[in-house]
Each structure stands twice: as structure tokens, then as C-alpha cells.
Amino acid sequence: MTEQLPEIYLYRRIVQAKLFIDNNFGEKIDLRGIADEAYFSKFHFIKLFKTAYGKTPHQYLTAVRINKAQLLLQDGGSVTDTCFAVGFESLTSFIGLFKRITGIAPSVYRQQQQQRKDAINATPLHFIPNCFAEQNGWK
Numbered sequence: 001m002t003e004q005l006p007e008i009y010l011y012r013r014i015v016q017a018k019l020f021i022d023n024n025f026g027e028k029i030d031l032r033g034i035a036d037e038a039y040f041s042k043f044h045f046i047k048l049f050k051t052a053y054g055k056t057p058h059q060y061l062t063a064v065r066i067n068k069a070q071l072l073l074q075d076g077g078s079v080t081d082t083c084f085a086v087g088f089e090s091l092t093s094f095i096g097l098f099k100r101i102t103g104i105a106p107s108v109y110r111q112q113q114q115q116r117k118d119a120i121n122a123t124p125l126h127f128i129p130n131c132f133a134e135q136n137g138w139k
Contacts (some may be wrong), residue, residue, distance in 0.1 A: 010048060013038040014048050016037065017035070017037050018052075020037045022064060031058060034061075065086040068085075072086070073113060074110075079094075
């Protein structure tokens with residue numbers, strides 16, 4: 001009879017795999033590498049990861065990469081540099097995926113974020129909630 005592993009042990013291994021994704025999202029990592037990091041077979045790993053985080057490892061990796069891309073674009077990074085910095089190997093696939101997830105192209109996102117920064121710099125009080133501004137005597 002096979003010994004059952006404690007649930008906390010399995011959870012720790014899944015968390016270890018998530019942290020591996022968080023720390024290595026910019027590298028060329030794949031499902032096999034992530035599953036190996038957690039010492040699971042691919043199929044068992046996918047099931048456990050999805051149960052714990054509500055997403056498959058690939059969906060989670062994609063979300064992490066797109067979130068990091070948004071931060072880089074907000075800071076004024078170029079679309080090409082951002083694409084490769086977050087682990088994509090194809091500019092075309094990055095642009096298509098970014099647009100599918102966010103609803104806009106990365107270049108448009110970058111432009112909107114720059115316009116927002118410019119607006120904040122020009123009229124900072126417009127970006128502070130009225131109740132907070134009034135409470136502090138700013139209006």
C-alpha cells in the first residue's frame with residue numbers, strides 16, 4: 001500500500017512551484033520544468049496547481065508575464081524590450097496575447113499610461129478623492 005503524503009507537504013511543493021514561476025517568469029520555462037521543480041508529474045501538478053490557485057500553471061505564468069509587462073510599459077519601457085524582458089520569444093505573439101488579455105495593444109497601453117502620468121503631473125488634485133482633499137483642507 002502506498003503511503004499518503006501529508007496535505008501540507010503537497011501544498012508547500014505547489015507554493016514552491018508558484019514561487020519558481022514568480023522568480024523566473026522572464027526565463028524560458030515550461031510546464032515540465034515547473035512540475036520538476038515541485039517534484040510532480042505534469043498532469044498531477046496541473047491538477048494540484050489549478051486546485052490551489054484557480055489557474056493552470058501556464059495561465060498563471062502568462063498572467064504574471066502580462067502583469068510585469070504592464071509595469072514595464074508604465075515606466076516607459078519599449079514594447080520590444082518589454083516583450084523579451086518578461087520571457088516572450090516572439091514580439092508578434094506578445095502583442096497579440098497582451099491585446100487579447102488587456103483589450104488594447106501594448107503601444108496603446110504605454111501611451112495611455114504616459115498620458116495619465118502627464119495629467120497627474122499637470123493637475124494632481126483631480127486624482128485625489130474629493131472627500132480626502134476636503135478633509136485635508138485642499139479644496
